[in-house]
Amino acid sequence: MQRAIIKELATIVGRANLLTAPEDLSCYSYDGTGRIFLPEAVALPGSAGEIAAILRLANRHGFAVVPRGAGTGMTGGSLPTAGGLVLATARMNRILEIDPENMIAVVEPGVVTGDLQAALKKHNLMYPPDPASLKFCTIGGNAAECAGGPSAVKYGVTRDYVIGLEIVLPTGEIMRTGVRTEKGVVGYDLIRLFVGSEGTLGIFTRLVLRTLPLPERKETYLLIFDSLDRATGLVAGILAAGIRPCTLEYMDRTAIRVVRDHIPLPLPQETEALLLVEIDGSGVEVAGQQDLLVRYLRERNVDFRHAADDRERAEIWLARRSVSPATFSLKPDKISEDVVVPRSRIPDLVRFTEGLAAGLNLTILTFGHAGDGNIHVNIMLDRTDQREAERGAAARAELFQFVVGLGGSLSGEHGIGLTKAEFVPLEIDANALKVMKNIKRMLDPNNILNPGKIFPGGG
Numbered sequence: 001m002q003r004a005i006i007k008e009l010a011t012i013v014g015r016a017n018l019l020t021a022p023e024d025l026s027c028y029s030y031d032g033t034g035r036i037f038l039p040e041a042v043a044l045p046g047s048a049g050e051i052a053a054i055l056r057l058a059n060r061h062g063f064a065v066v067p068r069g070a071g072t073g074m075t076g077g078s079l080p081t082a083g084g085l086v087l088a089t090a091r092m093n094r095i096l097e098i099d100p101e102n103m104i105a106v107v108e109p110g111v112v113t114g115d116l117q118a119a120l121k122k123h124n125l126m127y128p129p130d131p132a133s134l135k136f137c138t139i140g141g142n143a144a145e146c147a148g149g150p151s152a153v154k155y156g157v158t159r160d161y162v163i164g165l166e167i168v169l170p171t172g173e174i175m176r177t178g179v180r181t182e183k184g185v186v187g188y189d190l191i192r193l194f195v196g197s198e199g200t201l202g203i204f205t206r207l208v209l210r211t212l213p214l215p216e217r218k219e220t221y222l223l224i225f226d227s228l229d230r231a232t233g234l235v236a237g238i239l240a241a242g243i244r245p246c247t248l249e250y251m252d253r254t255a256i257r258v259v260r261d262h263i264p265l266p267l268p269q270e271t272e273a274l275l276l277v278e279i280d281g282s283g284v285e286v287a288g289q290q291d292l293l294v295r296y297l298r299e300r301n302v303d304f305r306h307a308a309d310d311r312e313r314a315e316i317w318l319a320r321r322s323v324s325p326a327t328f329s330l331k332p333d334k335i336s337e338d339v340v341v342p343r344s345r346i347p348d349l350v351r352f353t354e355g356l357a358a359g360l361n362l363t364i365l366t367f368g369h370a371g372d373g374n375i376h377v378n379i380m381l382d383r384t385d386q387r388e389a390e391r392g393a394a395a396r397a398e399l400f401q402f403v404v405g406l407g408g409s410l411s412g413e414h415g416i417g418l419t420k421a422e423f424v425p426l427e428i429d430a431n432a433l434k435v436m437k438n439i440k441r442m443l444d445p446n447n448i449l450n451p452g453k454i455f456p457g458g459g
Contacts, residue, residue: 001040001084005061009043009085012053017044017091028086032074033419034333039066039080046091048166048174048205054087055203056172058448066450067199069109069141072133074336075417077145077198081452087203089140095119096206103211104163104180109140109204116209125211128155131413132321140204146196148413150320153371154246154280155212157413159195164208167194170201170444180208193439198415199450201443215280218246219290220307220316222265223275223297228252228354231273232347234302235370238277239343243293247278248371249320252350255367258326262319264312265305275370276320323367324376330363331380335396341408343373352402353377360391374412400426416454424456 010018019025019042029038040063045051058065064084071078080086093110100123107116113134117127130149131137137147143165148157164178177190194202225231235248251259251274260267267274279289297304307313327334341349350366357364368376377399381392400410404426410416416424425433437455440447452458 077417
């Protein structure tokens, strides 16, 4: 990047907020994928106006701008694959407003998701999306990826809570769209277009979020199975029985093994799978749902444990949220996918991954959000072993083919980014892909903003 451009960037954001030292650039060169692409500079703007000025400068000089939240993404969406400038939103971290009467919050993109949830709790409100990285991921990144989490089975995902946006478009214009009300149908629904666009169509600078009343009561159950088939087959049945859990999570035998020491309730040695079921709501609602769940389980001779208090519940959740990082005790690297299938086809998916692991001599574990069919498939490997790395790549390709054949999706919450782009045509037909590319070209004629993401072949 030319010195003249560096000087202009420093003028826009202030010299202290422009990073060019190699050790600083290194901190913004990777994400959850473990891949590394070094940017030429990192800017930390403090306002929509500064971001707009940066994008106008980028269009004049032709350098790439890559938005970045906390860098927790799992598909390379925030990686500066074309060099250029990383635009980090860490300074834009204010909760601007909490309106308890109308149950909305207005935030900047750098607000940490868990911090927002804690602030809302003081007003007896909740923001339901709860990705595993909620203690450090940011609302802007969550919106860019349309993040979900365990609560999605009852409460939905990020796009269900974003009702208004301030966005800087790739050419530097500042756009406001959406509402602060429960209803609003004026014009096209641009919120749905931008949420989940992975930083390719604009940069969020302000988000208006819908919130909900905090549930009065929550009960947590751990269901224990000596058969993977039986566990996964019960998921659709629980929901069909009129039980409406706020969480319905699944862990296979390998996932259990890597976190077994963190699970507070004793498990039989022959445990092959777990379902984590939570029910929330008013006291009366939870009591009724609890009775329905317990009766359903006893009629089917399902072994279960009930968390006795908040401490046990917290320990169960610590175990569940620790699965992904704990998998590195098995192998130094992994291919982490978040496929989605119809709930009734989860047993087929799990059987397929078991066969895939055996056939390719790989360790593959499955866990995740069974209640909405969003299963995390982790293919463990050592990338320094070329043959194992090739087998891992083959497993992923076969997995995607199988999932799409079941009527499923390549991603439920991680997005496409860099790592899944080549597989998009498996799911998106040619005409839909053409429309998407046309939207990108219209909004970003110079391909400045986060180039090389989502589309196969880089665009």
